[in-house]
Amino acid sequence: MRDIDNIFEKIKRDGHRLTKIRKAMVVILFAEKCLLSASEIRARLSASGLAADRTxxxxxxxxxxxxxxxxxxxxxxxxxxYEIVSPEHHHHLVCTKCDSVQEIVMGNHLKRQEDRIYKKAKFKVLAHSLEFYGLCRKCK
Amino acid sequence: MRDIDNIFEKIKRDGHRLTKIRKAMVVILFAEKCLLSASEIRARLSASGLAADRTxxxxxxxxxxxxxxxxxxxxxxxxxxYEIVSPEHHHHLVCTKCDSVQEIVMGNHLKRQEDRIYKKAKFKVLAHSLEFYGLCRKCK
DNA sequence: TAATTATTGCAACATTGTTGCAATAACTAT
DNA sequence: ATAGTTATTGCAACAATGTTGCAATAATTA
Structure with a gap:
């Protein structure tokens, strides 16, 4: 079974409806490798003949x-x-010149830092966000 | 000379005017340890008798x-x-329960990763953003 | 003190995001 | 296949954030 079908299954299993818009949004987000904004998603829905209200x-x-x-x-x-949650934890390389975004996998690199934060500041890290900004291969 | 005076100097040296609002905004941002939003800054200006337009x-x-x-x-x-650029590079610990923010200094820890990114993806990292989310000492 | 022009305020607008409520359509059970 | 239930949707109206053009103002220079 494809990953995306697992998503559909999960939605139904939890007692929710698999509407056209919901399904299309998952498909759009699933197919897209880079990040999508709400209005981009809405535009793609429109493009595929599924006009949906902003709300x-x-x-x-x-x-x-x-x-x-x-x-x-x-x-x-x-x-x-927004992006689909993927099993592989990754970060983003954002080109400040052409706005392209690529993913980068970095292993569990921040774990040690997070342990240190707990010891040092008694702050229990549950999540983090890490993005890199710079020049991509083409723009440099 | 205080750090903040260096900022004022720099502004004047570059041929810009040191207006009341500009000065007050620098003072507000300089004095504040945590992050301030545009509307918070505007509220503080008002509070100090300097009503400024949103624009x-x-x-x-x-x-x-x-x-x-x-x-x-x-x-x-x-x-x-927004926050004042400080000589010491730091990150933030954001409590998802009480919304408090504290700073954390982590040394030049990501440098090695950034070198690796350049070798691996030919992406030249110029900046990064790293925030940690979790529970602060009080909320945990 | 007067002249120059960077800065400001105002009006008007654009975008993003939210809420309440009535209409619609997905699903369930028959 | 159909009817009933109610999750989901669209619409209207609003709120917050952010931007632009232009005329008025005030910080600096001479």
């Missing part, structure tokens, strides 16, 4: 976030982006 | 960002914050 898109994003199907990433250009 | 606050933040006097931080609660 619906936001409510659906809220639903998918709650279900831990997608996550929210805020990068420094003043926008909020 | 002015945003334009001034743009100016201070360009001058590299402040930097912008976007954390996961949907807001944009």
């Amino acid at each position: 619906t898109v936001y409510r659906e994003l809220g639903f998918l976030l709650e279900k831990n199907i997608i996550k929210e990433i805020r990068i420094a250009d003043r926008k909020t982006y | 002015t606050v945003y334009r001034e933040l743009g100016f201070l960002l360009e001058k590299n006097i402040i930097k912008e931080i976007r954390i996961a609660d949907r807001k944009t914050y």
